Amino acid sequence: MIIEYVRTAETPHRRVGALLACAVCMLAVLLLVFPNRADAIPAFARQTHQPCAACHIGGFGPQLTPFGRQFKLLGYTLKVGNDTKVPLSLMLVETYTQTQKAQTSPPANGFGTNDNTELEQASVFVAGRITENLGVLAQATYSQNGGLLGWDNSDLRYARSYNVDGHPAIWGLSLNNNPSVTDVFNTAPAWQFPYMAPDLAPGPPATPILMGGLAQQVVGLNAYTQINGALYLEAGAYRSLSPAFLRDVNADFNGRLSGATPYARVAYTWNLPTGNVEVGGFIFHAARGLVTTNAQGNVVAAGGPTDKFTDYGIDTSYQLLNGSNHILTVNGLYLSEQQQLDATYPAGGSSNLHDNLHALNVNASYWYENTWGVTLGAFADDGSKDLTLYGNNGSPNTNGGVVELNWNPFGQADSWAQPFLNVRFGLQYTWYTRYSGLVYNVDGMGRTAADNNTLFLYTWLAF
Template identity: 80%
Template sequence: MAGKTTGTRTLSKHLPWSTLAFVLDLLILLLSASSAHAVPAFARQTHQPCTACHVGGFGPQLTPFGRQFKLMGYTLSVGKDTKVPLSLMLVETYTHTAKAQSSPPANNFGSNNNTELQQASLFVAGRITDNLGILAQGTYSQNGGLLGWDNSDLRYARSYTLAGRPAIWGLSLNNNPSLTDVFNTAPAWQYPYMSSNLTPGSPATPILMGGLAQQVIGLNAYTQWNNALYLETGVYRSLSPAFLGDVNANFTGRLAGVSPYARVAYTWNLPNGNVELGGFVFATARGQVGTNSQGKPAAMAGPTDKFHDYGVDASYQLLNGSNHIVTINALYLTEQQRLDATYASGGSSNLHDNLHALNANASYWYKNTWGVTLGVFCNDGSKDLMLYGNNGSPDTNGGIAELNWNPFGQADSWAQPYVNVRLGLQYVWYTRFSGLVYNVDGAGRRAADNNALYFYVWLAF
């Protein structure tokens, strides 16, 4: 699976770390509170190749079997011999923009042509008891030199029968709204599954699209009936700024009370695949951020900004054996905002704003080894000069094309499931950025100057 990573403890300016210290620190973070990408620990637990759960050799796109494995709490296990519930992931990347950025995108990087150890992650993943399982990730990123907690999903699940049909119910304790989802339309799992963190991005998207990732704690209850109807509801609360500082997660403001989340989806199972249609609802109110006496982020008293997100999604999978696989995913989100806190502080021109986001993509895989993906994104919303600057528009549109090669992607490949390698070449282009085609930054930069070539090597074992 895939997810946006955050970091935690600042590293010394003078690497290296010893490997032992690195692994121990990751373990401490994971066990103190710890989903994530493809994890071979699950394959070892189930005695199944990674292709049983994932499209494309390994994560994050889930097959029907992978979806059921997650809904049952990561607990399916074959054999009684002890399996080590650990996996490691490394992602090394290269990023080139069409025109060098006006300043380096992060400390210790240049204005163009950057290489980066984007992710080094350790996973605790697997069955804890017959009905309890976990998928937890700790990640180090060279961008910022941070080691921190990442997405976390602790699940309890049981099967039952309703109206003579098989059903599942479960509970999830997690730290990212939509992380619980099993479809790759969900904001936490949508394409692109890997993307550069050293390029300009959309100036604004709905808060459900990662705006609270790793900053909250949520409890969700879900049920699936007849392998078709899926219902989920839950609530999220803020984690304290002090705790988030300890794990180097972002703090963007304390939520007022609890924030409700709901999800519905229906899957039609076809002879050679499936079709899914669903929707999302999320509502939250967030205060502004100040600093305490030690200069650290702290919650401010006063009014809150209110966000109401509504979304629809659809997906299709053609799974005709493992030779030819086609997937299509689409998500549309709209967000209504009442910016009481930001407007009162002079941070926005409007009290009421809105945002809209459309993401769609289609992939083809040959024998889970060779893959090609085409995607489009369209973000727009209210014009607000104070909030967005320059043109005052969040409108950002473009597309993504990606080629992949998994040399060990087939079920009978060498060292399955212990060694997984994916090479990806991705190109992102913009037709509009911050509402403009030309002079998008007020200094003459064009939208197309932000086009980016991104190459990655992704290892999981």
């Protein structure tokens, strides 16, 4: 069973030594604070004695089956047997990226303008049950792009079962570092398709802040409940971590949040004889200041006014799981963001005091025997025209699609080395019909939207 993963942006000038010390301390604390339960923190598949396909569509993350959703909601605590195993998992992702036309400059230090191979991700996970009601999923990731090890998604959960008028229910608390990483549906920004994507190719020029804009920069406490396997409610708040701490764990810092940043989520699931349907929504509001640097060149938080971002979203998902060799999933998310740029506009960073952004992401996947898969997705981003903020044409409007073919040779109950090894081979192609509001001359240097079309091949190994 592969650990859930979401890609994050890399930044230069990070401190590896301090992060390694932090990771070692985390492991030491877990083992010392819970010495009688150290045998109950294996990686998920070894902990549950279930094949990877029990929790994941296609036998590989991050798409979750109904069983996988319940496992996460119950705090990663489900355990079978009393065997003792090391609570660690590792992940390696080797990639090849080719754009239709070479980029005007290398996408990162140490790489060419096209045809790049990269160790995109090398991650270590602490994952599983700590006590009967407490579990963890914590990840640290190294990328060849930047050459640094940084902390990644982390989710510490406490969960319990209860009853509401005779109906089974779950309630829990999550301490985490990425808004929407708590979600169990693959519509949420932290877990939506594409699940693995190139970091050496052009991407959308602008998206709402909930789509990764605060990932690994904050800490939040969320309370959630699921009633009768149907109604899901979640509410919480996030605070900024200090620039000094984020430097120590090699994470981005895009500005300090003012006070608590609220996040709320609601979803309802209809469980059908052959699968399930989910419909839900998101609300998120953040007030963020600008950043500056001190005399030593370190990024610090700036005082003064803040930019306000309010995101509203609706989502839906469908899973056809009828016990046969054929699985179908459909996911959709629409986000609308209203911006009041009280900090950026007076500083001359935008043409407008008020802007907006919208993002639509839809995809459908078909899997045969949880081994062979094909996914077709489409995305459409648009928003206010702002020449100062976006440059060139001043438009964030970007549209296109993604098609991906997958082969997962392992992950079944009778797979070789189950549950210690899993691998996914992916062939992905992304195309753009419009980029930055234009089809031609999208960068002012003659580049077309189609020149950013990207061929992406990857081998994703987990053990």
